[in-house]
Amino acid sequence: MSQAKDERIVPYELLWVFLLVVVAIVAVCIFYYRSYERRFRTGVERQLSAVAELKVEELAQWRKERLEDADFIFNNTPLAGLVRRFFQQPGVGDAAGLLRAWLEKLQGDRYDRVSLLDTNGLERLAAPETTETAGPYMAREAIEALRSGKPAFLDFHRDAPGRPVHIDILVPIFDEADGNRSLGVLVLGIQPAAYLYPLISRWPTPSQTAEALLVRRDRGDALFLNNLKFQTNTALNLRSSLENTSLPAVKAALGQEGIVEGRDYRGAPVVAALRRVPDSPWFLVARMDTAEVYAPLRERLWLTALIAAVLLLGAGASMAAVWRHQFSQTLEQRVIERTAQLKAANEELEAFCYSVSHDLRAPLRAIDGFARTLVEEYTPRLDGEGKRIVDIVCAEARRMGRLIDDLLAFSRLGRQRVQPSPIDMAALARNVFDECAAQAPGRKVQFRLGPLSPVSGDAAMLRQALANLLSNAIKFTRPKDVAEIEFGGRTEGRENLYYVRDNGVGFDMRYSGKLFGVFQRLHAEDEFEGTGVGLALVQRVIHRHGGRVWAEGRINQGATFHFALPSEGKAE
């Protein structure tokens, strides 16, 4: 039964409940986080897509406007006439002035430079007017445009290494009136740094890492067309092999569209939206570092983990509280059971002692009684030796009687309740000493009684303890002509210390550990009589009062027995 009770201490049901709660909390948190993550990602992707879409639209619009400009010039007959006049008679009339004004108007704020080349590709007029003239590259392209007979869009390029990046629109001008004779080429020069690059790289929301970039395919590579946030001078310089497909830019150049993940030109993981710019060789990449994308997500993860931890802690604490409650109930139950068991055991012991005191003493009484009767009634037939032997029988029977009595007294002491009352130690010691001294007539005993603190304790028990200590002192000073016995004490902290000192035979400190054991004796029976229970009894009394007891002694130089009692009388 108590076995079953013991097992209840381990709260298996509680553990299971706790595990279930833990699993539930973790599952809910994971589910919540996952769904949040999904929503968040969708949001980020939508943002990237929207930005990419916007950029593509702007770029497409921009291209469209440029091409419309080109168309407008291409089909402009008055302009062609003006150009013809300018080339035929540059000094006559105001053709040059008119044309210049026209060019300036066209340049406005949309083009960086508008120039007019002749059929050989030589620049004849420009707005704004600068010393800078078209290089051989431009001349080549101009002639090519005249040959093809339609406007040409020269994508991002450099006239020569080290020159700024350009986009040029070349519009060939033909004289319709003269059988479409080539007159020259109008070049609309655009420096992307002024308008186009900012248009690309501008990001609509605040972001540390987000950027848009433009690439086109250039032989076997993806060529970056604009300058980048994290690397300088990349326009038309940075290229990446089309085989390097982890780059979103390469994916874009290969025609892929939508959301991709990969590593960018720095090697950093990124999320990117890819779009092709319609009617152009351009591919747009709107990208953002994964770290930045997921930063709020990580925050949310920590928050979720924190909430989970708090919930788990709460669950743990409440489980612990429930467990402690159950445990304390079980403990209480156990205490009740143990108390009952102890009580039963005590009752058994009491019954045992009862029968010991009754049954064991009866035969001893018979031995002593009949042996004595033998001596008294058969004296004539017993010689000296016979009488001595019968006396031994009697003495031993009586000794055994004393042993039993002492043992019973000792055992009774363990069962008795301590009933504390205020005790005048000096008066008690004096009283007990007088009684003990009365049993040793003819002895010269000097008894010194020091000032003693009163104490709270069980009067009967303490009397018994003092009786044993003082009678011991009287007994073991027997060889001395004058026995000196001192009972003194002092208060130290929360303890009252007392001692009984004598000038008797003392003892060997090596055996001091045996002093307080039951039936432990340090002297032969014929030297000093006794059962060996006295000091054990003293110790038990003092312990029952919550005190301590110890002894000091040297052979033939007396012994001191100390005991300490709690001064506030904290018995049991």
Added chain:
Amino acid sequence: MNTTNEVEILLVEDNPRDAELAQRTLKKRNLANKLAWVKDGAEALEFIFGPGTHEPRRVNHRPRLVLLDLKLPKVDGLEVLRQLKAGEESRVIPVVVLTSSREEQDLVRSYKLGVNSYIVKPVDFDNFSEAVAHLGLYWLLLNQPPEPQPSAPNPTKPKS
């Protein structure tokens, strides 16, 4: 009325050795001339009240002293004491508990039941015989018992 004073001491003792020692001691002091010895509580009750178990009982024998051991077969000493002290007539009989038990509870219960004296049998024969002899002397010679009063008021058995 069957009361007699023939027996002066009733010794209730299951241990024959203790009984013999007690008898020897009493005999030595000439106190055991009219001593009856019974070995258990049932016999003791029968000796005093006669056969039958209903209470209250008429006293059959009225010893001048009952020496009563506590630990007895059949009916124990405390029960014998209770019945003796419960009877209107028997309660005047002096009862001395003579026992090996030093247990406080026995002492207390005996006194509560109205014992006249409580002696712990010592192992030491000298002390034992001293105690027994003193008891005999005191209760038989010195103590003055009340005269038997057959007409003592007894609501259940009024004397006519």
